[in-house]
Amino acid sequence: MAETPVISIRNLTKVYRLGEVEVPALQGVDLDVYRGEFVAIMGPSGSGKSTLMNLIGCMDVPTSGEYYLDGQDVRRLSKNDLARVRNKKIGFVFQAFNLLARATALENVELPLIYADGIPARERRARALRALELVGLADRAHFYPTQLSGGQQQRVAIARAIVNEPLVILADEPTGNLDTRTSVEIMGLFQELNERGITIVLVTHEPDIAQFAMRVVEMRDGRIHRIRPVENRRRAGAYAVVGQSSNTAVRQ
Ligand code: ADP
Numbered sequence: 001m002a003e004t005p006v007i008s009i010r011n012l013t014k015v016y017r018l019g020e021v022e023v024p025a026l027q028g029v030d031l032d033v034y035r036g037e038f039v040a041i042m043g044p045s046g047s048g049k050s051t052l053m054n055l056i057g058c059m060d061v062p063t064s065g066e067y068y069l070d071g072q073d074v075r076r077l078s079k080n081d082l083a084r085v086r087n088k089k090i091g092f093v094f095q096a097f098n099l100l101a102r103a104t105a106l107e108n109v110e111l112p113l114i115y116a117d118g119i120p121a122r123e124r125r126a127r128a129l130r131a132l133e134l135v136g137l138a139d140r141a142h143f144y145p146t147q148l149s150g151g152q153q154q155r156v157a158i159a160r161a162i163v164n165e166p167l168v169i170l171a172d173e174p175t176g177n178l179d180t181r182t183s184v185e186i187m188g189l190f191q192e193l194n195e196r197g198i199t200i201v202l203v204t205h206e207p208d209i210a211q212f213a214m215r216v217v218e219m220r221d222g223r224i225h226r227i228r229p230v231e232n233r234r235r236a237g238a239y240a241v242v243g244q245s246s247n248t249a250v251r252q
Pocket residue numbers: 016017018023024025043044045046047048049050051052
């Protein structure tokens with residue numbers, strides 16, 4: 001029996017209107033992503049990558065076309081239902097981490113659970129701690145973002161993204177603010193989460209980062225130019241991080 005894709009998109013378009021000006025950001029995108037996949041989206045600046053991610057993440061609605069998320073027709077959902085689906089099924093990770101500065105790591109990770117209804121505070125806390133454990137930061141639970149390195153802040157953001165046990169993680173340039181070694185560590189974490197069954201869609205402009213994915217979707221001018229499988233996929237597990245202060249990651 002054919003498996004239903006987690007993300008199924010047909011002829012999706014998005015036109016932004018700026019007063020009199022129309023910007024056709026997406027001009028007919030078709031894409032299927034299956035459960036357990038790890039897809040990288042690449043393409044020049046302005047090619048529609050973030051627009052596509054926002055539509056996949058139910059942050060915005062398309063101008064036309066179809067989008068099924070986990071078999072559900074997203075066009076039929078009310079604004080409230082869309083927010084609920086987003087909170088339950090999608091975890092977001094951004095380039096700039098987007099943590100609340102005045103909240104601890106633990107409080108940041110708890111946030112999506114506060115928006116979900118009916119979870120007692122004690123359970124929220126326990127789940128947030130488990131998510132922090134999964135990203136290797138349980139010992140930083142009570143630190144504020146400014147007390148954490150960039151890589152650690154991104155780990156907190158990833159913990160926040162997984163605390164609701166989403167189907168899909170959407171990451172838009174998640175290593176854009178990180179050095180090479182830290183980027184590899186973060187990609188290793190994404191690979192681990194992917195191996196636990198979370199589907200991942202990640203935008204990057206770095207070919208080295210795309211090599212951690214299974215497939216690469218190349219966008220140009222609001223369209224998918226081509227889709228190719230990753231050959232010689234990079235495995236972050238095959239990299240040993242040498243020393244805490246070293247800047248190198250060495251292949252074993
Ligand atoms: P990418 O992420 O690949 O750099 P974007 O999806 O951000 O590309 O942008 C695609 C096109 O849509 C660009 O021409 C951009 O200027 C335009 N665009 C993106 N967001 C908006 C918006 N909120 N309003 C108007 N135009 C937008």
